[in-house]
Amino acid sequence: xxxxxxxxxxxxxxxxxxxxxxxxxxxxxxxxxxxxxxxxxxxxxxxxxxxxxxxxxxxxxxxxxxxxxxxxxxxxxxxxxxxxxxxxxxxxxxxxxxxxxxxxxxxxxxxxxxxxxxxxxxxxxxxxxxxxxxxxxxxxxxxxxxxxxxxxxxxxxxxxxxxxxxxxxxxxxxxxxxxxxxxxxxxxxxxxxxxxxxxxxxxxxxxxxxxxxxxxxxxxxxxxxxxxxxxxxxxxxxxxxxxxxxxxxx
Amino acid sequence: xxxxxxxxxxxxxxxxxxxxxxxxxxxxxxxxxxxxxxxxxxxxxxxxxxxxxxxxxxxxxxxxxxxxxxxxxxxxxxxxxxxxxxxxxxxxxxxxxxxxxxxxxxxxxxxxxxxxxxxxxxxxxxxxxxxxxxxxxxxxxxxxxxxxxxxxxxxxxxxxxxxxxxxxxxxxxxxxxxxxxxxxxxxxxxxxxxxxxxxxxxxxxxxxxxxxxxxxxxxxxxxxxxxxxxxxxxxxxxxxxxxxxxxxxxxxxxxxxxxxxxxxxxxxxxxxxxxxxxxxxxxxxxxxxxxxxxxxxxxxxxxxxxxxxxxxxxxxxxxxx
Numbered sequence: 001x002x003x004x005x006x007x008x009x010x011x012x013x014x015x016x017x018x019x020x021x022x023x024x025x026x027x028x029x030x031x032x033x034x035x036x037x038x039x040x041x042x043x044x045x046x047x048x049x050x051x052x053x054x055x056x057x058x059x060x061x062x063x064x065x066x067x068x069x070x071x072x073x074x075x076x077x078x079x080x081x082x083x084x085x086x087x088x089x090x091x092x093x094x095x096x097x098x099x100x101x102x103x104x105x106x107x108x109x110x111x112x113x114x115x116x117x118x119x120x121x122x123x124x125x126x127x128x129x130x131x132x133x134x135x136x137x138x139x140x141x142x143x144x145x146x147x148x149x150x151x152x153x154x155x156x157x158x159x160x161x162x163x164x165x166x167x168x169x170x171x172x173x174x175x176x177x178x179x180x181x182x183x184x185x186x187x188x189x190x191x192x193x194x195x196x197x198x199x200x201x202x203x204x205x206x207x208x209x210x211x212x213x214x215x216x217x218x219x220x221x222x223x224x225x226x227x228x229x230x231x232x233x234x235x236x237x238x239x240x241x242x243x244x245x246x247x248x249x250x
Numbered sequence: 251x252x253x254x255x256x257x258x259x260x261x262x263x264x265x266x267x268x269x270x271x272x273x274x275x276x277x278x279x280x281x282x283x284x285x286x287x288x289x290x291x292x293x294x295x296x297x298x299x300x301x302x303x304x305x306x307x308x309x310x311x312x313x314x315x316x317x318x319x320x321x322x323x324x325x326x327x328x329x330x331x332x333x334x335x336x337x338x339x340x341x342x343x344x345x346x347x348x349x350x351x352x353x354x355x356x357x358x359x360x361x362x363x364x365x366x367x368x369x370x371x372x373x374x375x376x377x378x379x380x381x382x383x384x385x386x387x388x389x390x391x392x393x394x395x396x397x398x399x400x401x402x403x404x405x406x407x408x409x410x411x412x413x414x415x416x417x418x419x420x421x422x423x424x425x426x427x428x429x430x431x432x433x434x435x436x437x438x439x440x441x442x443x444x445x446x447x448x449x450x451x452x453x454x455x456x457x458x459x460x461x462x463x464x465x466x467x468x469x470x471x472x473x474x475x476x477x478x479x480x481x482x483x484x485x486x487x488x489x490x491x492x493x494x495x496x497x498x499x500x501x502x503x504x505x506x507x508x509x510x511x512x513x514x515x516x517x518x519x520x521x522x523x524x525x526x527x528x529x530x531x532x533x534x535x536x537x538x539x540x541x542x543x544x545x546x547x548x549x550x551x552x553x554x555x556x557x558x559x560x561x562x563x564x565x566x567x568x569x570x571x
Binding site: 002003006007018084093096248249 | 300303304305306307321324325326328329331333334335337339340341342343344352353355356357358400
């Protein structure tokens with residue numbers, strides 16, 4: 001347990017010791033700024049019954065930020081250590097493979113969450129200047145952030161898995177981007193499946209990330225979605241664990 | 251710990267896809283010894299060390315450290331060893347003290363103990379003055395010492411160092427070597443190197459590896475004796491040529507001699523002894539007796555290549571035969 005905390009702290013600190021962390025946050029803030037502008041324009045045009053989190057979600061930048069930031073956040077987790085050789089010093093210290101995987105995942109997730117915090121600032125500014133106080137409800141903001149966090153779990157775990165596979169950060173980023181983007185496209189497809197479809201198609205419909213995230217942004221919590229995201233995250237973390245462990249297979 | 255044995259390697263084999271890196275080796279190291287793994291590049295030294303450090307699994311054979319199996323009791327073993335891999339990888343973005351504390355915590359030391367130990371090893375490795383510097387900006391010599399300090403920080407029973415002096419300048423090599431020597435009293439040390447004098451100076455015992463096998467394992471003195479069969483004595487003497495030839499031919503211990511003119515009126519005599527004897531006292535006594543002027547008297551030291559050639563030769567001859 002001590003190794004887990006030590007390693008998580010170190011991983012998290014390394015985002016902020018190098019320029020990478022700041023660059024990622026700046027890029028995400030840039031895109032959030034865009035969506036903020038779009039939001040303001042929409043609000044000026046006509047009155048809307050939507051909460052502002054939903055307004056934000058409906059700008060195209062949300063998926064941009066999610067799909068682009070997660071590979072960049074996760075690419076260095078394992079690849080860089082394998083490349084510089086510090087993976088050897090790490091794995092010859094008395095730590096378990098599980099601790100290493102979980103610590104790296106946690107650090108990535110916490111950083112991802114920190115990256116999303118400026119959005120809260122945007123939302124608060126809008127709240128300051130809208131006449132309708134009901135547009136900003138802490139419960140809805142909470143559920144939006146929960147959705148962001150759950151999607152983050154999934155995409156960060158995919159990134160961990162890709163990073164554990166290779167020594168090259170670029171390869172890791174491309175693999176996780178490719179995988180994340182495919183999942184996203186499946187989500188797009190899932191949105192267009194009619195209700196009376198075959199069971200295969202309906203199974204695919206479970207991956208309707210658009211609708212699911214839309215629900216979170218409207219303040220609707222669905223346990224099915226929660227279970228889906230968490231189990232997919234567990235699946236990818238398990239894969240990562242096996243990849244790290246495979247070094248010691250005979 | 252059984253019979254004071256720190257490392258027990260039995261029939262260790264490691265195969266990678268396509269080639270065998272280590273083939274059926276066995277050796278033991280007692281507690282408190284400094285043992286050098288010696289061999290050219292690709293001899294299987296690093297692979298052996300990585301298996302000992304629980305980084306790679308063995309294909310077959312068993313390795314026990316302090317009586318614990320490296321595969322099945324890996325975590326307990328890793329608590330007991332300090333390992334510095336080849337090329338000494340470090341986190342370049344951290345400061346020296348921060349890195350050592352991080353490593354100490356990672357190795358299971360409590361927060362206070364980690365701080366204390368980090369300070370102690372920094373003193374031991376003469377790093378105190380750079381404790382606040384960023385590792386990436388340190389010179390190679392300092393970085394090597396940071397790696398050593400990391401290997402020491404949790405007070406391991408066994409220290410495994412893979413090529414600790416590679417890429418250092420002579421002064422840095424000397425200081426690292428001194429550091430390793432100082433460790434001897436409290437730890438068992440296994441170091442790998444391809445530089446023979448280094449192993450001779452620091453180790454109680456040497457294990458010579460070549461192409462994944464152990465060719466010889468003995469004390470440096472015994473190995474030197476083993477090798478000295480072909481050692482030559484060089485003497486530069488000012489004397490009449492005929493007298494020299496006559497003298498050398500009369501000494502029965504000299505198997506073969508070769509005389510060539512040197513600078514001035516000196517002759518350079520290369521004398522090959524029988525049975526690996528040291529001819530130097532005899533040559534000196536002779537020169538004094540005859541009243542010759544002697545300006546140089548040395549015995550050829552063996553380079554590692556000679557040893558490889560020497561130790562691998564019997565096999566080649568068998569193959570030819």
